[in-house]
Amino acid sequence: MYSDLAYLIVGLPVLAFVLCLFIGSRLPRGGGFLTVLATLGGLIISLGIFQEIYPRGIIHQSMRWFGDFNVGILIDPLALVMLLMVTFVVMLIHTYANGYMNGDPGANRYFAEAALFTAAMLGLIYADNILQLFIFWELVGLCSYLLIGFWYRKPSAAAAAKKAFLTTRVGDVMFLAAIIVLYNNLASLNLTLNPGEYLLQFPVIYAHIGMIPPDQLTLIALGFLGGAVGKSGQFPLHVWLPDAMEGPTTVSAMIHAATMVTAGVYLVARMFPLFYAAPHGLTAVAAVGAFTALFAATMGLTAFDIKRVLAFSTVSQLGFMMAGLGVGAAVGAFSVGVSIFHLIGHSFFKALLFLCAGSVIHAVNTNDMREMGGVGKYMKWTMYTMLIGSLSLAGFPLFTGFFSKDEIIVIAYEYGVAINFLPYIFLVIAAVLTAIYTFRMWFSVFTGKERSNYGKHESPWVMLGPLVILAVFALAFGFVAQEGFYNYVGDNFGQYEEKFGVDVNFAELALIGGHEVLGEHGAPAEGEHASAEAEEGHGAAGEGEAGGEEAEGEPWYIQILPIFIAIGGILIAALFYWNKVKRFDPSQVTGDKDPIRKLLLKGYYQHEIMTGWISEGIVYGTALICNTIDIKVVDGWLNWLSAWVMGFAGHVRKVQTGVVQNYVTALMLGIVVLVIAIAAISLAMEVGLI
Numbered sequence: 001m002y003s004d005l006a007y008l009i010v011g012l013p014v015l016a017f018v019l020c021l022f023i024g025s026r027l028p029r030g031g032g033f034l035t036v037l038a039t040l041g042g043l044i045i046s047l048g049i050f051q052e053i054y055p056r057g058i059i060h061q062s063m064r065w066f067g068d069f070n071v072g073i074l075i076d077p078l079a080l081v082m083l084l085m086v087t088f089v090v091m092l093i094h095t096y097a098n099g100y101m102n103g104d105p106g107a108n109r110y111f112a113e114a115a116l117f118t119a120a121m122l123g124l125i126y127a128d129n130i131l132q133l134f135i136f137w138e139l140v141g142l143c144s145y146l147l148i149g150f151w152y153r154k155p156s157a158a159a160a161a162k163k164a165f166l167t168t169r170v171g172d173v174m175f176l177a178a179i180i181v182l183y184n185n186l187a188s189l190n191l192t193l194n195p196g197e198y199l200l201q202f203p204v205i206y207a208h209i210g211m212i213p214p215d216q217l218t219l220i221a222l223g224f225l226g227g228a229v230g231k232s233g234q235f236p237l238h239v240w241l242p243d244a245m246e247g248p249t250t251v252s253a254m255i256h257a258a259t260m261v262t263a264g265v266y267l268v269a270r271m272f273p274l275f276y277a278a279p280h281g282l283t284a285v286a287a288v289g290a291f292t293a294l295f296a297a298t299m300g301l302t303a304f305d306i307k308r309v310l311a312f313s314t315v316s317q318l319g320f321m322m323a324g325l326g327v328g329a330a331v332g333a334f335s336v337g338v339s340i341f342h343l344i345g346h347s348f349f350k351a352l353l354f355l356c357a358g359s360v361i362h363a364v365n366t367n368d369m370r371e372m373g374g375v376g377k378y379m380k381w382t383m384y385t386m387l388i389g390s391l392s393l394a395g396f397p398l399f400t401g402f403f404s405k406d407e408i409i410v411i412a413y414e415y416g417v418a419i420n421f422l423p424y425i426f427l428v429i430a431a432v433l434t435a436i437y438t439f440r441m442w443f444s445v446f447t448g449k450e451r452s453n454y455g456k457h458e459s460p461w462v463m464l465g466p467l468v469i470l471a472v473f474a475l476a477f478g479f480v481a482q483e484g485f486y487n488y489v490g491d492n493f494g495q496y497e498e499k500f501g502v503d504v505n506f507a508e509l510a511l512i513g514g515h516e517v518l519g520e521h522g523a524p525a526e527g528e529h530a531s532a533e534a535e536e537g538h539g540a541a542g543e544g545e546a547g548g549e550e551a552e553g554e555p556w557y558i559q560i561l562p563i564f565i566a567i568g569g570i571l572i573a574a575l576f577y578w579n580k581v582k583r584f585d586p587s588q589v590t591g592d593k594d595p596i597r598k599l600l601l602k603g604y605y606q607h608e609i610m611t612g613w614i615s616e617g618i619v620y621g622t623a624l625i626c627n628t629i630d631i632k633v634v635d636g637w638l639n640w641l642s643a644w645v646m647g648f649a650g651h652v653r654k655v656q657t658g659v660v661q662n663y664v665t666a667l668m669l670g671i672v673v674l675v676i677a678i679a680a681i682s683l684a685m686e687v688g689l690i
Contacts, residue, residue, distance in 0.1 A: 002045050121259040130200045130271075161247075164240040182205070206493070232265055235319075261318055276332075286327050330415040336490060345403070363375070435567075439578075
């Protein structure tokens with residue numbers, strides 16, 4: 001059975017890492033074919049497991065590590081779809097890299113690091129406990145540091161790697177603190193665990209969420225959110241993500257599409273029952289995600305580096321995913337299916353866009369869109385595949401992005417009806433801006449006149465093949481898989497009772513969190529498993545029932561609004577950047593002296609704020625003051641005291657002459673002084689002075 005080979009999903013990339021590291025330099029193209037074969041093997045095993053357990057089933061394997069901790073594999077619907085996506089997309093990226101990295105002197109080191117990166121992400125996905133997930137989480141961070149700084153002789157690459165590593169550490173400390181608080185709360189319950197159960201296993205956590213005090217749940221949820229914010233590039237810890245472009249384009253594709261950044265979204269989805277039970281836990285997720293989506297989208301409007309445009313797009317789309325999970329406060333566990341569906345769809349079209357960008361950069365030798373133009377004349381395959389990816393990212397009707405991203409907007413409307421409309425407003429504006437900056441990029445690169453003298457050739461088929469495959473998924477995956485995906489992943493936690501006897505009862509968790517699960521258009525969902533009923537209401541697209549009541553469904557204009565958003569944004573971009581229909585010059589709207597444009601080009605002065613004010617001003621200034629106090633006050637007082645003691649000792653030391661006559665004289669003087677003192681005291685007592 002394929003389930004018995006589940007350990008090889010991580011084991012094969014680890015083997016590829018060892019082989020590429022030690023003998024890759026003697027193999028063709030640095031041993032890149034080994035990473036392709038390793039991820040292909042993982043994909044085959046994942047597909048076999050999917051065939052075994054679909055539509056209902058969970059694979060769980062576990063062994064004791066030490067104390068209350070274990071090492072285990074948990075493959076439920078949530079983990080399985082992630083395993084399938086990561087192995088498939090990363091396999092295509094590794095195939096592409098065999099052409100892209102051909103001739104690089106460090107190719108074997110690249111493929112070794114990429115294989116370890118893949119193994120870490122896969123290990124994170126199917127970990128059966130939060131501590132094991134955190135260990136692989138940290139390994140993902142280490143590999144990202146190595147890959148972003150792959151061209152370490154380039155100062156900007158080395159700086160970007162350090163920035164990514166240190167920024168994500170902020171979130172990771174919060175993540176670790178949340179694990180410690182969670183462990184302490186579970187340990188204080190004095191649980192009697194069955195054989196094979198361990199304290200930090202996900203089924204055990206889910207089973208005992210209701211026994212943890214609500215204030216502690218909120219504290220734990222915020223810690224997990226901090227970790228997710230760092231790894232998934234959410235505001236304010238997103239600053240590392242655009243700079244991650246300093247690595248090879250294939251690294252950008254892996255980080256921004258299939259690995260690392262999706263880990264934060266996966267963490268929130270994995271711990272969704274805890275977030276749901278934590279008062280204001282999902283509200284914080286929705287607020288952070290929606291703001292990040294809009295914030296990053298505005299910066300994508302002015303970026304000129306083609307990879308940075310896509311980087312800001314990634315930050316924005318990750319915001320959509322986080323917001324999709326956050327609005328689960330109104331629609332229940334259905335939001336997990338919606339958010340992860342966008343994560344999967346995004347991995348296809350974002351990997352496609354990054355690899356297309358790499359194909360363009362490989363041909364024209366520049367990242368600057370101002371030096372491109374007219375590239376489509378010479379790179380037809382790249383142009384059309386990137387068009388498919390751009391249409392999907394913009395949410396054009398019937399493309400994958402339309403079915404994934406725009407469903408998030410719809411359920412955000414339900415969240416607005418029940419709780420707060422601000423996330424919905426932010427997401428709608430961000431969606432419009434997404435369509436504009438995406439096609440600003442596409443029109444600037446592939447249409448118009450040539451603006452520089454660059455190479456006029458298409459990329460080789462080892463690079464084009466993955467583009468075509470990804471384009472097919474970016475085009476058709478959403479239409480084919482949407483409803484089945486929502487039902488399968490949305491019912492992820494509903495399968496734990498059958499497998500583990502753990503009833504993840506969202507109706508009870510809602511009482512702890514202080515909210516209720518809602519069905520279509522805010523209709524309360526009643527019954528024991530409110531989340532499942534809410535899912536039924538969504539699955540019927542307004543025609544089913546939620547909690548036994550006929551669901552009203554969203555207003556028709558809310559349902560069709562995403563269509564107008566996508567088409568309208570593309571038309572706006574065409575009017576400014578497509579030479580065939582161009583009606584406006586961007587300079588008519590904004591110029592070099594425009595303060596808003598300057599603000600966006602400078603990225604809201606985040607570098608100056610983070611580096612100049614916070615890092616160098618507050619942190620370094622505080623450290624300098626503390627250092628001064630330490631040296632001048634603490635060390636100064638101790639140094640003065642030791643100097644005084646040493647000086648006094650130096651004077652006293654002179655009494656020790658080593659001459660016996662001096663010692664006898666001092667003894668006699670001492671006796672005389674003692675006798676006089678005794679006599680004086682006796683006299684004073686006689687006369688009554690004492």
